[in-house]
Amino acid sequence: MDATETAKRTATASAATGRGRGRRQGYATGDARRARILNIALQEFGENGYRGTSLARIAERAELTQAGLLHHFRSKQELLTAVLDLRDAMDAERLDLSNLPDGGEPTLLALVALVEHNARQPGIVQLFTVLTGEAVTTDHPAHGWAQERYRLLSTSIATALQHGVQAGELRADLDATACAQQVMAMMDGLQLQWLLDPERMDMAATFRAYIDGLLKQISA
Structure with a gap:
């Protein structure tokens, strides 16, 4: 060459x-x-x-x-979808909502850890609270996302609680679905109060105390 x-x-x-x-x-x-x-x-x-x-x-x-x-x-709308995906990815780093720990107590304690983490992420909590509030209208682009997220979380928590019942860990007469919905309502309500008045509301401590009390009530 x-x-x-x-x-x-x-x-x-x-x-x-x-x-x-x-x-x-x-x-x-x-x-x-x-x-x-x-x-x-x-x-x-x-x-x-x-x-x-x-x-x-x-x-x-x-x-x-x-x-x-x-x-x-x-x-x-595409940008919103990407933001919601990002938010879900951030949550998945802490807790996979589709694969919660098996058993009632481990699942409830995992939710306590998630709330403690969220207390250090006000922007993410605010995004979730604002968008889910808007998404109650069926024409909102995040409506399906919010609906599916609540269904997934409710089903996952209820399933874990039911496994706790079957294992003899939790009371046999526990209504797992109702209990899961109450836990979710507590999480959402505390988030809203915390966002409105973070100086007076210790979201993580209040939720932990609630879960501690709940476990005493529903343990076998």
């Missing part, structure tokens, strides 16, 4: 490497920009709800044009 051919091949390989590096850098930049948009949208949806949130405002905070934002998320 002569010097001219070697130079041509070296130049071609260098250009290909440069293009590959450029693509990788482009992907990394795009991922970072998408993550920034999601974090800003999470804050905006949590503060203003879905209907009160503006794509123009999110784009401005992300230092993008609205067209630039729509390059990453094609609509406000």
